Amino acid sequence: MSVDTASVLRPASEADLSEAIREASAPIAIRGGGTRPVGRPLPGAVLETGAMSGITLYEPGALTLVARAGTPLAEVEVALAAEGQRLPFEPMDYRGLLGTMGTPTLGGMVAANASGPRRVVAGACRDSLIGVRFVDGMGTVVKNGGRVMKNVTGYDLVKLLAGSWGTLGVLSEVSFKLLPRPESAATLVWQGLDAAQAVALMSAALGTPYEVNGAAHLPDGRTLLRIEGFTRSVAYRANELAVALARFGRSVTLDREETATLWDAVRDVAPFHGREGDVWRLSVKPSDAPALAAKAGGEALFDWGGGLVWLLLPQGTDLRAKLGAFSGHATLIRASLDTRRTIPPFQPEPAPIAALTRGLRQKFDPRGILNPGLME
């Protein structure tokens, strides 16, 4: 293990990682590529996972990949593309939105449960994650799940670790179920619908058998539906959808290249890059989304058919206070350090759930040293 001048711990192996945590006597801020500084600002020494890197197993015929947690996401994507495969959940790249540098890692992606537009149909990162190895707050190495896609042996700690932002353990290895990369893709675009009409269109589209796997409504008024698959099938479904949804007006169809660029922008919330203001992420029942977005004010980008709403709001806005009680949750993704100290970035939980969450953290990290307070 190397300890550089700024006293950053860089374990080179799982054994190193275990030792570093066992010997820690103060809080540790865990970092993959450092591209996702979300949540309460963290005190403490930095532990970086980047030296635990590399794909350990890739079986295209079994649709499975295992890699060390510090492996750059880009390296994995290149390896998968070479075999015509990909991660199903289209992980978001936070760099543009948060103005960060660095290299997104698999571990960071899992810790954030980072999932993009395809999540609405293909599931979140946690749904494709089939195995983890991690080191808990006492330095103990734990494995759960494995490298097979159907596995109900014991409790599913894999899901528990996904989206835990390093507060239960530091990931050392992760396994995924993969999907084939489609031969073709297309996007249908409608102009000028308001949010309510757009969500109605997206709900109708997701209720057809035409396998829409992206449904978004942008701040500029465009409403987008994506379809992917074999070339002839994409053409067929694009046509069927345009006919089935003609009551929402005429649509234009974009080709594969335009589709790729456009959905990368949706995935990474490009309309809010470099813009002044705080960014909130709202997860709600799609049909509730238009009214909530209107109540919030500001600009809104609707993804997941309306189930995910990105909001650009004036700095320091307490969105939860504006919305009052609602079903779902609001997370403050981008704001100044001061704001993130005053407004809890993660949705406060009802008492019985908060008790369970606290209990789990206490069991996995009894000394409270792993990203303490990040999710509070």
Next chain:
Amino acid sequence: MQMPAPSASVLDRRARIVARLRDVLPAEAVIDDPNETRAYECDGLTAYRCPPLAAVLPGSTAEVSAVLRICHEEGVPVVPRGAGTSLAGGALPTADSVILGVARMREVLETDYDNRIIRVQTGRTNLSVTGAVEADGFFYAPDPSSQLACAIAGNIGMNSGGAHCLKYGVTTNNLLGVTLVQMDGTVVEIGGAHMDPSGLDLLGVICGSEGQLGVVTEATLRILPKPEGARPVLIGFSANEIAGECVSDIIKAGILPVAIEFMDRPCIEATEAFAHAGYPDCEALLIVEVEGSDDEIAEQLGLIRQIAQRHDPVEFRESQSEDESKRIWLGRKSAFGAMGQINDYICLDGTIPVSELPYVLRRIGELSKEFGLDVANVFHAGDGNMHPLILFNANKPGDLETCEAMGAEILKLCVEVGGCLTGEHGVGVEKRDLMDVQFAPQDLEAQMRVKDVFDPKWLLNPAKVFPLAHSEARRAG
């Protein structure tokens, strides 16, 4: 298989416990007559039986909460039960336990096609969830073989799968929210109609926790629009290895069938004799099903045909009609019944990496000779979830034990090649004592810590999942 000795103190307080349960439930919802509690002495794993102290059938979340509060105060173990179809003994009682069945809670609470969700009480059967929405063109995707009988409560407890999960995932991927009653009676809402939690993914760890973290009384499930059509193709091969290679090549070609089912010769012969589905005389057989419009189906089947041709199939039978599709599925769907007619059997459920298929099938053949028991293999090949059926004679002394010993060897083999003990049935009591094969002590400790948080007194389904030696101190505490 060992179960902990019942608590003498609980048995002594039996009358008082039953009286307290009668205070909070309708008279017919508390069953304590020994003739009637016999109905709850086992589940689908019939080799092990033990009548419970009592069985209760509450009709609402509030009644479940009242029952659990009483049992918590009295220190009585509670065994949650869906429809009792578990093949792993997940609902096997102990003599000092109360069976808590959700069978009276079967209502659909909400269907919402705009948001593609349905909210149900968890005593509802899997198939009747689809039944509630299919007239409107929707379905609930997880489809365990027992779907006609099994309850959503048990599906959530065991994180059930099915034949079509290669495309649609298993229960956990189709579950959005639950109402969970904790052992002390606390009712919590986890998840809902939205996707993914803000905080820790409690829903993810509750699904598949075998009723050890709480009783799920209501669930919000994802429903999906029905595909335009579906059609299977049947492909026969001259060797298991070749069928295995063909599966791998189909997946590598970028086709994602909704199902790829595999049957070996013993299974083909047995089902053919039983169901007369017209299967070819061959060593291995695949049923591959694809979905879409007629043209899309034709295109995918064309690709599958090209790939299959490279493996010299002895038969390639593309369904041309609804009737033919049914016949192709008939043998597969009656496989378990066919084996049951020949003999008693136990059905294993290990999962292996697909690439290890030929090796594992060969080793199972060798074990079959070694132990002197026949094995038939039928399984979900796309995801490596095997279902070896080991045939034995329940009336022959020692045969069950031999069968179990052989089953244990097969499951160890699954773990050895990088797989797991159970892909969709759950651990229950059946695989409990093999958990050490797959997990190191610290791996099991991490899981047990989760139970410590949800159920500190270890009263919910306490003797399942974890080897008794590992959980002893906690159960005693």
